[in-house]
Amino acid sequence: MSNIYLSNYELNDALNIYFSNFDFKEKLEREEILTCESCGRVTSKAVYAKISYPFYNSSAMDGIAVKSEKTIGATEKNMIELYENEDYIVVDTGDPIPKGFDSVIMVEDIIKVKEGCVKIYKSVLPYENIRPIGEDIVQNTLILPSNHKIRAVDIGALLCGGVNSIKVYKKPKVGIIPTGTEIVEPALDLKVGDIIESNSRVFSALINEWGGEALRYDIVKDDYEKIKAAIIKAVDENDIVLINAGSSAGREDFTYSIINELGKVFIHGIAIKPGKPVILGKIKDKPVIGIPGYPVSAYIIMENIVKPLLEKYQGLLHDEGDIKEAVLSRRIVSSLKHLEFVRVKLGFVADKLIATPLNRGAGATMSLVNADGILKIPQNCEGLEAGSKVKVNLLKKTNEIKNTIVVIGSHDPIVDVVSDLLKKSDGGYSLSSSHVGSMGGILSLKKQECHIAPIHLLDMESGEYNIPYINKYLKGMDIALIKGVKRIQGFMVKKGNPYNIKDLRDVAELKLRYINRQKGSGTRLLLDYNLKKLGIDFSMISGYEREEFTHLGVAASIKEDDADCGMGVYSAAKLMDLDFIPVCSEEYDFAVPESYLEMPMIKKFIEVIKSEEFFKELDRLGGYDYLECGKIVKVRG
Amino acid sequence: MSNIYLSNYELNDALNIYFSNFDFKEKLEREEILTCESCGRVTSKAVYAKISYPFYNSSAMDGIAVKSEKTIGATEKNMIELYENEDYIVVDTGDPIPKGFDSVIMVEDIIKVKEGCVKIYKSVLPYENIRPIGEDIVQNTLILPSNHKIRAVDIGALLCGGVNSIKVYKKPKVGIIPTGTEIVEPALDLKVGDIIESNSRVFSALINEWGGEALRYDIVKDDYEKIKAAIIKAVDENDIVLINAGSSAGREDFTYSIINELGKVFIHGIAIKPGKPVILGKIKDKPVIGIPGYPVSAYIIMENIVKPLLEKYQGLLHDEGDIKEAVLSRRIVSSLKHLEFVRVKLGFVADKLIATPLNRGAGATMSLVNADGILKIPQNCEGLEAGSKVKVNLLKKTNEIKNTIVVIGSHDPIVDVVSDLLKKSDGGYSLSSSHVGSMGGILSLKKQECHIAPIHLLDMESGEYNIPYINKYLKGMDIALIKGVKRIQGFMVKKGNPYNIKDLRDVAELKLRYINRQKGSGTRLLLDYNLKKLGIDFSMISGYEREEFTHLGVAASIKEDDADCGMGVYSAAKLMDLDFIPVCSEEYDFAVPESYLEMPMIKKFIEVIKSEEFFKELDRLGGYDYLECGKIVKVRG
Known part of the structure; x- marks a missing residue:
């Protein structure tokens, strides 16, 4: 149970030491x-x-091949007659120039006199309109240097240059050993305590993308001798070996000790976050790397250590990917102890x-699926202020990011639809959504972080939804409300409602396990409103502090018997x-800056939520009234 | 022999009409x-x-799972003793939380009393240090939408979300039919008139890159019925068919007529250059496209028509690639009639x-191999001025371009080495070279188009090489001369010197076919100098106007019996x-702005030309004296 991470090398130092x-x-x-x-x-x-290439002189035009000396003196007033075979031969573009002929007259510059005889009114110089030998490629010139990754267009030049086979590096073979007693294959039935083995599949795809050849081994239980045997076999069969241990001390000790027994560990621990507990070793002169088990840590190690390693192996320049400058929307605090990789959404x-x-x-x-980019915060930096300009390594194509509607605010299953x-x-537009609750959405609109904020905020005084909040919190902004759905909120309980819950009084009296939504979410405000109405103090609700971020998150906890009751929408x-006890109907709308209504992707958004296909999906989900869906209400003008 | 191109659609209009x-x-x-x-x-x-995922509550820490109510009131002054199994259970990160326990205390916050008994000095809240059910992925939430190209990281999330198999589009099958009587497979022995079939191999690689599945058919001779049969078969076996006709009228007539016989041609001719004579048709509701034969035209059609077609097929957003802003070094004139695609070098x-x-x-x-990017000049634009800012579609990675030494100037085979x-x-630096002659190199340095200009310019008055020219043409610039090689220039003639040429007088007297280098090249100046010395007028040299751009180009023409004599270096x-008649020794050096000497890639350049490996290659090529190679001479200080 002790921390065994020994070193805290800077990433670049670690790579230099290791690769040397x-x-x-x-x-x-x-x-x-x-x-x-x-x-x-x-x-x-x-x-x-x-x-x-070409390896013979060929015609650059459709026309006739001629002897240039016979054309000397031809003008419009002094045309020269030429006879087929003797003075000229008909050629198409690309045809070889027959022996004895040395230039070409374009078809446009020829007047036909009769079969086998033409007149010309222009002289040509030797080699005019001829594609000379080697115009494209000259024998013995370099087509490609060493260490060049061959592209489609290169193949054309190689074949034209007479290179029909080519010497290349064999793809570096990378063996991947997943380890862990609790790790199981995705295909098997799962039981509590099982962890699905997915990292090796991500590794394999990345390695193939980077020019390697991935060989994945079966899962090895946490057993020193078994892991050792697997490593010996993998080192024999591959150029590089990756061991995907978990990051718990016990298992890592195995990897570390085995590599040290069979070879040498150079580095154990790098000053990066996530990904610190990595092991960089060598067995039989081959790189052997222990990678932490957390998916994000593992991915960071793959990108920042295994990718450069594969590049070195193939003599390729490091591909730093696509880097774009962005404006940071929120402050980030980071430690001086490490280089931190922060996943970001871009819009x-x-x-x-x-x-x-x-x-x-x-x-x-x-988060790796949802991230659009990775922001690096250097080791000697305490963090970055909101509004600062940052460089982001893109995980998606720029055009994809440009065509993505950024949605930040309240959650509802219909957003996925x-x-x-x-x-x-x-x-082909994308939608990227973050669930931070209605109030979070309002603030994101204010900070211009998003295009659309889905909200459902009841003004208790007027009984009106959403508009009073926009008036209050987005003063001075021209906001439009794209009407969404009326949806039914209520209490979710296990199938059959075993505690026979009718309202919050039962939850309080029976001390049932409640699961709440996060502060700032409309559903939490709705709970508080209902508690107040019934005169129940929040301390009476066991689990009031437990926060989930989505309706489905609350529903999943109840389904898995980790809570007895929570508030959410009918569709969840x-x-x-689950069983559902309705409480009220509420208005779930989309707030958007009025000027964005003209953006093609926002127009498409409105088109989609007014479509029959969407209504059909709402009916399938259930509990939605879409009578006003897609209607525009301008909140200020 | 008539021009049959009928239409001149704008590219985007053509795509819209066709795809509709x-x-x-x-x-x-x-x-x-x-x-x-x-x-x-x-x-x-x-x-x-x-x-x-996780589908059970698990520990977020190494420590002990406890019942939170039993920890209430624990402080440093009022520690609480807990007993194993009853009050706590040891858990590692990721372990499931046992039934009846509801939070975790970190190992750092525990004091061991004895086996099976610990003290704590902090209370924990319910669900503290627990990774709740669905923390990563909640059941029924969207992992990936439709029409999403699956990435490595997506696979991890899918497997964790219990998705072990997935519905995808079948890859669109693309049949490629190379046609042409003169077209031959690369593997066969070549004879004059043969054209190597390389386009279909480039197409195949591109199609596979774009998510399709390429099926290449055998070459079909120019025969209406044979081409028709091949198209019928390919349409049956594929989703899309590409016919790679040449652009001569005869062959194109076939493709056009056959598509119209079997289906319908929508467009024949688009206002782009190169690539105009494309045919967009449909047979049995499948896209069938006739692509011009010139490799560059064919590539432009692939990128601008076939790629968007494959994207449409797969529901993908158009990937416009990596676009960067650059400064144009030279003026380009373009026609108002078409959108022009200009290949550019970038540095x-x-x-x-x-x-x-x-x-x-x-x-x-x-040129497709050497190009770093493609610049589009719109249809309504007459051209672009030098110095203007332009957007360039990159064909190489930015990092590769940044690490490329741009060499413009005189040619020598050693540049390839x-x-x-x-x-x-x-x-891992690259070198990109353009052969424009020594004077061209000097001008490129002046315009800051290149890093290094290889030059060999003899000042006839002083007898000194290169420095006088730098003094004269690069006034005010701090230039360094990286000394290169002394090399032997002379006349190249066919093996055995059949005309027994001794000097230029023989070339003039025997009216032999000479092949010259382009204006501004040092070798051309050397010829003129020698002609002058011998009192021979250039008009006496037959072929004086025939220009090649490299020593190897001149040598290839002589070898292929297309010329009898030309000037060049011994190694060529x-x-x-070939046989070689030496004329003189000259200094071939590398001019570079002095400030660039500190750039890592220029340092590496100097290291390379001072290396034993380089000298070995020079010896192999022959005719080089490398005594001073890599020495720096500052031309002004």
């Missing part, structure tokens, strides 16, 4: 393959043209690329097969 | 595949999580990204197995 232990130039084997199958492979030696809002940090927890595979329908629409209860 | 004839949403078949093999495929429907020179147009001829496969050795070096003659 290998002679990459000598490591990789070579093979000769067909040029037409070489796309994506890396040349292992310089490729020179074997022939010139083109009000003509600026805005970066909003995502959850920094290391365990979230969904809109996201899918948008993506299926002609425009239905999706999770 | 297909219902892409209905076209593509779907299949279910294993999630772990789905990287790069495109989802055909929305993917929702089948399970929550980071003096902190600016400089774009220099490449040869605009359509036939050059090497340096290029390869640089690429093999630790830095040796590479082409």
Whole structure:
């Protein structure tokens, strides 16, 4: 149970130290393959043209090949007659120039006299309108240098230069060993305590993308001898070996000790977050790397250590990916102890690329799916202020980010439906949503972090939804409300309602396990309103402090018997097969700056939520009234 | 022999008209595949999580799971004793929380009393240090929408969300039919008139890169019925068919007529250059496209028509690639009649990204290899001035361009050798060279288009090489001369010197076919100097006007019996197995702005040309004296 991380090397130092232990130039084997199958492979030696291309003089025009000396003196007033075969031969573009002829007259410059005889009114110089030998490629010139990743267009030049087979590096073989007693294959039935093995599949896809050849081994239980045997086998069969231990001390000790027993560990612990507990070792002169188990840590190690390693192996320049400058929407605090990788959402809002940090927890595979980029905070930096300009490594294409509607605010299962329908629409737009509650959405609109904020905020005095909040919190902004749905809120309980809950009094009296939504969410405000109405103090609700961020999150906890009751929308209860006690109907709308209504992607958004296909999905989910869906209400003019 | 191009549609109009004839949403078949093999495929429907992940409450820390109510009131002064199994259970990060326990105390906050008994000095709240059910993924939430290209990280989230197989589109099958009587497979022995078939191999690689599945058919001779049969078969076996006709009228007539016989041609001719004579048709509701034969035209059609078509097919947003702003180094004139695609070289020179147009001829496969980007000149634009800011579609990665030494000037075979050795070096630097002659190199330095200009310019008055020219033409610039090689110039003649040439007098008297170098090249100046010395007028030299751009180009023409004599360096003659009559020794050096000497890639350049490996290559090539190679001479201080 003790912390065994020994070192805190800076990332670049660690890479330099580690890589200096290998002679990459000598490591990789070579093979000769067909040029037409070489796309994506890396040349292992310089490729020179074997022939010139074209390898004969050919016509650059449709016309006639002539002897240039016979054309001297031709003018409009003094036309010269030429006879076929003797004075000229008809040629098409690309045809070889027959022996004895040395230039070409374009078809447009010829007057036909009769069969086998033409007149010309222009002289030509020797080699005029001829594509000379080697115009494209000259024999013995360099087509590709060593260490060049072959592209589609390279194949064309290689074939024209007479290079029909080519020497390339063999793909570096990378063995991946997933370890852990609690780790199971995705296909098996799951029981409590099981952890699905997914990292090795992500690793394999990345390695193949980076030019390697991934070989994944079966899961090995936490047993020193078994792991050792697996490593010995993998080292024999591969150029590089990755061991995906968890980050608990026990298991890591195994990896560390085994590598040290069979070879040498150079570095154990790098000053990065996430990803610190990495092990960089060598067995039989081959790189062997212990990678932490958390998916995000593992991904950071893959990108920042395994990718450069594969590049070194193939003699490729480091591909730093696509880096764009963005404006940070929120303050980030970071430690001076490490280089931190922060996943961010990106959006083109009000003509600026805005970066909003995502959850920094290391365990979230969904955060890697949702992230649009990675922001690096250097080791000697305490953090970054909101509004500062930052460089972000993109995880998606710029054009994809430009065509993404950034939605921040209240959660409802219908947002996922809109996201899918948008993506299926002609425009191919994406929707990226963050669930921070209605008030969070309002603030995001104010800070210009998002295009659309879904909200459901009841003004208790007027009984009116949403508009009073916009008036109060978004003063001076021209906001439009795209009407959404009326939806039914209520209490979700297990199927059959075993505690026979009718309202919050039962929850308080029976001391049932309640699960709440986060502060600032409309649903939490609704709970507080109902508690107040019934005169129940929040301390009477056991679990009032437990916060979930989505309706489905609350529903999942009840379904898994981790809570007895929570508030949410009808559709969430239905999706999770729970019972539902209705409390009220509320208005879930989309607030948007009025000027954005003209953006093609916002127009498409409105089109989608007014479509029959969308209504059909709402009916399937249940509990929605879409009578006003897509109607525009301008909040100020 | 008549021009049959009928239409001149704008590119975007053509795409809109053409694509409107297909219902892409209905076209593509779907299949279910294993999630772990789905990287790069495109989802055909929305993917929702089948399970929550984690699907049980688990510990977020190494420590002990406790009942939170038993910890109430614990302080440093009032520690509470807990007993194993009854009050606590030891848990590692990720372990499930045992029934009856509801929070975790970190190992750091525990004091061990004895086996099975600990003291705590802090209370914990319910669910503190617990990773709740669905923290990462909640059941029934959207993991991926439809029409999403699956990435490595997506696979991790899918597997954790219980999605072990996934519905994707089948890859669109693209049949490629190469046609032409003169077209031959690369593997066969070549005879005059043969054209190597390389386009279909480039197409295949591009199609696979864009998510399609290429099926290449055998070459079909120019025969209406044979081409028709091939098209019928390909339409049956594929989703899309590409016919790679040449652009001569005869062959194109076939493609056009056959498509019109079997289906319908919508567009024949688009206002783009190169690539105008494209045919967009439909047979049996499938896209069938006739693509011009010139490699560059064909590539432009692939990028601008076939790629968007494949994207439409897969429901993907158009990937416009990486676009960067650059400064144009030279004026470009363009026609108002068409959108023109100009291949450019890019270089980071003096902190600016400089774009220099490449040869605009359509036939050059090497120009596609050498190009770093493509610049579009709109249809309504007459051209662009030097110095204007332009947007360039990159064909290489930014980082690769940043690490490329731009070399413009005189040609020598050793430049290829340096290029390869640089690429093999630790830095992984590239060298991109354009051969415009020594004077062209001097002007490029002046315009800051290049880093290095190789020159060999003899000042006839002083007998000194290079420095007088720098003094004269680069006034006010601090230039350093990186000394290169002394090399032997002379006349190249066919093996055995059949005309027994001794000097230029023989060339003039025997009226032999001479092949010259371009104006501004040092070798041409050397010829003129020698002609003058011998009192021979240039008009006496037959072929004086024939210009080649490289020593190897001249040598290739002599070897192929297309010329009898030309001037060049010894190594070129040796590479082409020609005889050589030495004329003089000259100094071939590298001019570079003095400030660039500190750039890491220029340092590496100097390191390379001082290396034993380089000298060995020079010895192999022959005719070089490298005694001073790599020495720095500052021309002004």
